[in-house]
Amino acid sequence: MAKVTEEQVRDALSGVTAPGGNGNLAVLELVSxxxxxxxxxxxxxxxxxxxxxxxxxxxxxxxxxxAALPGVISVTAVLTAERPRQQQRPQQEHGQGPAQGxxxxxxxxxxPNVGAIVAVASGKGGVGxxxxxxxxxxxxxxxxxxxxxxxxxxxxxxxxxxxxxxxRPDSEDGNILEPKENYGLKCMSIGFLVAEDTxxxxxxxxxxxxxxxxxxDVNWGELDILVVDLPPGxxxxxxxxxxxxxxxxxxxxxTPQDIALLDARKSLNMFRKVxxxxxxxxxxxxxxxxxxxxxRTDIFSHGGAKATxxxxxxxxxxxxxxxxxxxxxxxxxxxxTAADSDSPHSKAFLxxxxxxWEKARVLSEEAEDQAPKIIVQ
Numbered sequence: 001m002a003k004v005t006e007e008q009v010r011d012a013l014s015g016v017t018a019p020g021g022n023g024n025l026a027v028l029e030l031v032s033x034x035x036x037x038x039x040x041x042x043x044x045x046x047x048x049x050x051x052x053x054x055x056x057x058x059x060x061x062x063x064x065x066x067a068a069l070p071g072v073i074s075v076t077a078v079l080t081a082e083r084p085r086q087q088q089r090p091q092q093e094h095g096q097g098p099a100q101g102x103x104x105x106x107x108x109x110x111x112p113n114v115g116a117i118v119a120v121a122s123g124k125g126g127v128g129x130x131x132x133x134x135x136x137x138x139x140x141x142x143x144x145x146x147x148x149x150x151x152x153x154x155x156x157x158x159x160x161x162x163x164x165x166x167x168r169p170d171s172e173d174g175n176i177l178e179p180k181e182n183y184g185l186k187c188m189s190i191g192f193l194v195a196e197d198t199x200x201x202x203x204x205x206x207x208x209x210x211x212x213x214x215x216x217d218v219n220w221g222e223l224d225i226l227v228v229d230l231p232p233g234x235x236x237x238x239x240x241x242x243x244x245x246x247x248x249x250x251x252x253x254x255t256p257q258d259i260a261l262l263d264a265r266k267s268l269n270m271f272r273k274v275x276x277x278x279x280x281x282x283x284x285x286x287x288x289x290x291x292x293x294x295x296r297t298d299i300f301s302h303g304g305a306k307a308t309x310x311x312x313x314x315x316x317x318x319x320x321x322x323x324x325x326x327x328x329x330x331x332x333x334x335x336x337t338a339a340d341s342d343s344p345h346s347k348a349f350l351x352x353x354x355x356x357w358e359k360a361r362v363l364s365e366e367a368e369d370q371a372p373k374i375i376v377q
Contacts, residue, residue, distance in 0.1 A: 009041055009066055121251065139349040146222060150214060162331075251282060
């Protein structure tokens with residue numbers, strides 16, 4: 001198979017004309033972040049927010065032009081509408097936050113009608129973080145709250161399948177997306193915008209740009225709480241989200257065994273270093289109860305997350321078993337909390353949701369109290 005190069009990609013894009021016939025993408029220098037890996041190609045086309053709608057046919061034409069190159073397996077092109085430079089939140093060296101004397105713009109200002117933003121995180125993949133995020137969001141919804149769910153796991157978006165959602169989101173003006181909805185839960189994911197089998201081979205800045213757009217350019221409406229399903233790990237994407245998204249707090253999901261708890265500790269310490277409150281730790285796949293005889297087996301050990309929480313001065317929020325009903329419900333797009341609200345598993349999620357909401361509510365109120373107020377006498 002022929003090996004594709006960045007030069008070939010850019011040559012192919014030079015044949016794609018921008019709207020108005022003012023030049024091609026290469027001449028206008030609109031293409032950035034070109035990534036070529038094993039035949040999978042990704043790049044961004046930088047436009048203004050007002051140009052986004054008119055450039056959508058250009059984006060598709062760019063994908064088709066690159067897909068025609070020998071050796072190309074898949075192509076992902078995204079439109080990135082950059083905000084004016086003076087409005088961007090500058091990043092200081094070594095990830096220590098904004099530099100002094102420079103303007104600061106919190107993304108909270110771009111989601112002004114969202115009361116609290118809670119991240120669901122894990123130090124490693126495969127611990128059921130997305131299952132926890134979905135069922136927690138639905139449990140919060142069952143409390144009568146207005147809830148949204150943002151799938152920030154750009155590399156492995158699983159929320160659409162687990163909520164039984166398909167197709168591209170609607171947009172009335174071509175700029176602001178309408179969130180998809182099921183069970184009364186508003187949801188947005190990169191999985192709605194790319195083919196299910198398309199690999200995301202973006203670098204960190206591209207990932208963060210996509211997450212910002214999924215926050216900023218979505219009509220979330222008025223929400224009491226937005227649950228954010230983070231990518232697993234403690235790398236650049238997770239750190240940047242923790243620093244730039246105005247998180248009210250974070251939850252750590254882990255299985256009970258020692259190897260998973262090592263990574264859970266790293267995740268917890270990362271949030272503490274960037275001063276994001278850790279709401280607590282949840283032990284997933286805590287035990288297995290045989291559906292036939294009822295005998296309980298601690299496949300991954302048991303109680304490790306609770307012990308870790310006590311050791312690190314964090315709250316332990318509860319345990320969720322390794323259960324076939326939970327797995328089958330998620331695979332079918334009918335999460336257990338929505339499919340069977342009276343099941344013991346749903347009640348466990350509801351109990352966790354009670355604690356999460358109380359903590360998030362208090363932290364949100366404290367943040368509002370600490371905000372500067374102008375008093376006119």
